[in-house]
Amino acid sequence: MPDSNELQSAARKPIDKEALLARYRAERDKRLRPDGNAQYLELKGQLSHYLDDPYTPFVERAPKTDHVTFAFVGGGFAGLVTGARLKEAGVADVRIVEKGGDFGGTWYWNRYPGAQCDTASMIYMPLLEETGHMPTEKYAHAPEILEQCRRIGRQFDLYGDALFHTEITALTWDGERSRWVIETNRGDRFTADYIGLGTGPLHVPKLPGIPGIESFKGHSFHTSRWDYGYTGGDPSGALMDTLADKRVGIIGTGATSVQAVPHLARAAKELYVFQRTPSSVDVRANAPIDPEWFASIATPGWQQRWLENFTANQAGGTAEEDLVQDGWTDLSRRIRTKIMGLPRDQMTPQNMLAAYEDSDFEKMEEIRARVDAIVEDRETAQKLKAWYRQLCKRPCFHDAYLQAFNTPGVHLIDTDGKGVERITEKGVVVGGVEYELDCIIYASGFEVGTEWTRRAGFDLTGRDGLTLSQAWSEGIKSMHGIHVHGFPNAFFVQPTQGANLISNVPHNLTDSARTISLIVKTALERGAKEVEVTKQAQDDWVALLLTGPGRMMIGSPDCTPGYYNNEGQDPGPAAKLNVGYPAGATAYFKYIEEWRNRGDFEGLEFR
Ligand code: NDP
Numbered sequence: 001m002p003d004s005n006e007l008q009s010a011a012r013k014p015i016d017k018e019a020l021l022a023r024y025r026a027e028r029d030k031r032l033r034p035d036g037n038a039q040y041l042e043l044k045g046q047l048s049h050y051l052d053d054p055y056t057p058f059v060e061r062a063p064k065t066d067h068v069t070f071a072f073v074g075g076g077f078a079g080l081v082t083g084a085r086l087k088e089a090g091v092a093d094v095r096i097v098e099k100g101g102d103f104g105g106t107w108y109w110n111r112y113p114g115a116q117c118d119t120a121s122m123i124y125m126p127l128l129e130e131t132g133h134m135p136t137e138k139y140a141h142a143p144e145i146l147e148q149c150r151r152i153g154r155q156f157d158l159y160g161d162a163l164f165h166t167e168i169t170a171l172t173w174d175g176e177r178s179r180w181v182i183e184t185n186r187g188d189r190f191t192a193d194y195i196g197l198g199t200g201p202l203h204v205p206k207l208p209g210i211p212g213i214e215s216f217k218g219h220s221f222h223t224s225r226w227d228y229g230y231t232g233g234d235p236s237g238a239l240m241d242t243l244a245d246k247r248v249g250i251i252g253t254g255a256t257s258v259q260a261v262p263h264l265a266r267a268a269k270e271l272y273v274f275q276r277t278p279s280s281v282d283v284r285a286n287a288p289i290d291p292e293w294f295a296s297i298a299t300p301g302w303q304q305r306w307l308e309n310f311t312a313n314q315a316g317g318t319a320e321e322d323l324v325q326d327g328w329t330d331l332s333r334r335i336r337t338k339i340m341g342l343p344r345d346q347m348t349p350q351n352m353l354a355a356y357e358d359s360d361f362e363k364m365e366e367i368r369a370r371v372d373a374i375v376e377d378r379e380t381a382q383k384l385k386a387w388y389r390q391l392c393k394r395p396c397f398h399d400a401y402l403q404a405f406n407t408p409g410v411h412l413i414d415t416d417g418k419g420v421e422r423i424t425e426k427g428v429v430v431g432g433v434e435y436e437l438d439c440i441i442y443a444s445g446f447e448v449g450t451e452w453t454r455r456a457g458f459d460l461t462g463r464d465g466l467t468l469s470q471a472w473s474e475g476i477k478s479m480h481g482i483h484v485h486g487f488p489n490a491f492f493v494q495p496t497q498g499a500n501l502i503s504n505v506p507h508n509l510t511d512s513a514r515t516i517s518l519i520v521k522t523a524l525e526r527g528a529k530e531v532e533v534t535k536q537a538q539d540d541w542v543a544l545l546l547t548g549p550g551r552m553m554i555g556s557p558d559c560t561p562g563y564y565n566n567e568g569q570d571p572g573p574a575a576k577l578n579v580g581y582p583a584g585a586t587a588y589f590k591y592i593e594e595w596r597n598r599g600d601f602e603g604l605e606f607r
Contacts, residue, residue, distance in 0.1 A: 015361050027387040028560040028568070030417035031277060036561075036569035037449040040206040043222075046214060047207060050222050050442075054229070055111065056101025058165055063187035068093040068161065070520065071182050071192035073168050073456075076105015078198020078493035078509045080149055081126050084156040085517035091524075095161040095192070097168055097184065103158070104149040105200055107142055109224040111235040112256060113263035115142035118397060119504050120324045121289075122303070123310045126506050127152055129303040134294045138326075139286045139397075143235050163188065171195060172461040173488065178529040180489065193529075194520055197460075198493040198509070202446040204455045208251060212423040220440040223256045230439065233267065240267035248272070249428050249435060251420055252443035253279055255394045260443065262400035265407045272411050272435050274428060276419045277393065277560055280367045280386040282327050284397040307507045308589070314503050315585035327397050328503045331390065334359040349549075360389045374402040383414040392559030448563035449571070462487035463532075475574030479541040479603050480592060482512055483533035491516045497545060499588040500580020511589055515596050519604065528606035537603030548582025 033039060043050045069091050072079040075098030083094045100108040107115075117124045121135035124145075128135065131151050136144060153159050163184070170183040179191045205222045207213060221227045226235070233240030240263065248268040250257055253275045264271050305323075312319035313329040322329050338355035339347070368385045375381035384402060386393075404410055413430050415421075422429040427437040453459045453469055460468040466486045471477065478484050481498035482491050493516070495501060495508035523531050561568030566575070581588035595602065 015365060017357075017361060020361060023387050024389070024560075025558070027417065028558065031561050032568045033561070035209075036567040037447075039209045039567070040444070040447070041209050041213070042447075042450075042454075043205060043207065050205065050207065050225065052225065053101055053165070054221075054225050054227055055108070056165070058101075061186070064163065064190045065188070067179070067191045067193075068095045069192065070094045070194045070196065071180065071190075072096045072196040072198065073171075074098060074105060074198040074200060075100065075103040075149075075153075075162065075164070076107070076198060076200050076203075077126050077149070077506050078200065078512075079103075079105075079196065080152045080156075080158065081506075081510045081513040082196050082198065082491075082493055082516055083158045084127060084130070084152055085513040086520060087156045087158070089517040089521040091517075091520060093161055094158060095163065095190075096158055097163045097166050097182070099165065099167045101164050102146075102150065103153045103162070104146045106202065107146045107149055109203070110256070111142055111146075111228075112223045112226045112260045113233060113235065113237055113240065114259035114261075115235070115256075116140060116259060116286075117145060118255065119328070120310075120326055121145075123306050123324060123504055124506055126510055127303075129298070129301075131155055134291060134298070135289055137286055137288055139284065141236065168456075168458045170458055170461070171490075173463055173490075175463055178489070194489045194491070196491045196493055196516065199456055201448065201494075204447040204450075205442075206444060206447045207442055208419065208444045210251075210420045210423050215425050216423050216427070216440060217425045218427070218438050218440065220442065222442045222444070223260060224446070231267070233263070237263060240264070243267040243269070243439075245269050246438040247427075247436060248439045248441065249274060249437040250441045250443050251428070252445065253277070254443060254445055255279065255396050256445070257443035258396045258398050258401045260441075261410075262398075262404045264441075265404035265410045268409070270409050270411070271404075271407075272413050272428070272437065273405075274420050274430065275383070275412060275414045276417060277562070278384050278386045279393065279396040280364065280388075280390055281384075281396045281398050281401050282363075282367055282370070284399040286399070307504070307510075308586070310504060311499075311501060311507060311585050311589065315499075315501055327395060331359065331363060331395075334363065357389075360391075363390055364388075371402055374406075376406045380405050380412050383412055388560040391564075392556070393562045393564060445563065449566045449569075460487060460490065462490070472574075475577035477538060477542050477577065479533040479538045480512075480515070480595075481508075482515060483538070483604065485533050485535045485538045488530040488532040491519075496578050496580070497541070498580060498592070499585040501585040507585075507589075511592065515592060518596050519601060522599070522601065523606055526606055530605075530607050532605050532607075533603055534605055541603070542577065545577070545579050545582065548579055 070086055075096045079096045083096055086094050102108055116139050120138055121140040125135055125148050167185045169185055172181045174181050179193050180195045181191055183189050205224045219230050228234055231240040232242035246268055247270040248264055249272040251274045258279050309319050309323045313322045314332050335356045338359050339352050342351055371381050371384045405412055415430050420428055420430055427435045447455050463486050471486055478497045481496050493509055493512045499508050501508050559565050
């Protein structure tokens, strides 16, 4: 395999930027389609079986009609870290409500072979220091991450009150009793003094709207409901032995497919990979973590130091050292080096943007050179090259994906940006050719640009009957991304309008958990029944956010379509509110730490 120095020199030919940009535009135009998000199918009616949980049997239970101090929607990282901090703060009854059969959120559902984190375990896996767990690899595989979720659940005693296989249907503020009324699809109707929401951005699987999709007579499933009963093998990567005589098709070549394809290539008799847009696939360089090295660095406060170091390297800080050293910090370092190389008087926003673009051109040339260096068949190599800026789509990192296309029996079926033409009883049609298959696996991703109430399955009804959809009809409005005026005692655990650190979402979540637990503890100590952000404080925060540069780099409108840029469609004026603290993530974390440590919680009203 070529090392990164060889790739850098292969890519170091002079770059014809105009030609490259013209190519990027042409590739994007090929993929644009007027139906945007409407091209995908919602998994309801005849398609709802694609949502069935293959992992945990459903257990009947009596509906809950009691009262808890804190109820949390979602048992993924957000709920777990918030629950853990609340327990530490002395809140005995925290009830997490989760649609899956256990904790884990995305890691509960995504058990496809090869699933692993793309952000380094040391900073991605939450509460490592508190639980005393040493990640086994630089990029841990899914079973280990799921086990970390369970470990947090056990250690912080979150299992006892949790409701699994339960979906919220309504959350209604009862102003007379200063509490939330929570209703679910299991007939529960209980109350809570406080609620938290951490439903995550990518939890509703979608199918591509391909004509004939319901007519296929073979087996099919979505990657987030992997059917090991059919494929054999298991989530730890054991050979899927029952695929040895099967013709398997996988539709989609995003981050999920990139991780699953090498395993399918190893197991299936024939594997057909149906591609609409190639992913950019950079070097992974995963490695086991050496316990001796870990013991030497895991001194008190280590994980917070690592989190802050990554964020400083990645999101505009000035760290001298790069502890994590991965693809994310590499790209940021290149951009920073180029910008710092500019003479002082030329450090204009325009020149900085040009520096970013130059770094990106270089990086993408390296990634394309890597395809040529690895993939033996020239035509296949050409088709696997990504023609867009790296942050137009989710960057991928893998050391076996491109190699899989050298395996006999693995076929790349490129649709030249058009997508699969049709699905028949027997298989998949592309360019008029029918590929007969025993099994179709949909690596077609998750709903992003749809109405949030559709994805959540409920709305919030706050003070005086105001719903969250009404409050956010012109876009998200909050203070710190956590508090929303009109919704007392409710806390949102997510990155937007806070640090907005997308490259390591858990950093946002673990930090918000600290803030929330301190606020709840303070309210309980003061005997306050309600905590709410004032209208003024929320307006001021939103106004401050709008002084920033807006969304930069990730998924700009001139990118090839995908969920990063609302499938290439104008996302409307509300999208300009999907931003973070103008001074960047590091500055936000410093600001919020000072805010919560001051103890007056400026902007919040305790009553
Ligand atoms: P994506 O939405 O990224 O990919 C969906 C794929 O399906 C795309 O390749 C898309 O093509 C393709 N597709 C859609 N419609 C058609 C069609 N009609 N014909 C052919 N192909 C079609 O979903 P993923 O599950 O891969 O990833 C979702 C997100 O989950 C990631 O972006 C990432 O944020 C997260 N993730 C993180 C991982 C990690 O951290 N380790 C691993 C996996 C996922 P096109 O690109 O043209 O739209």
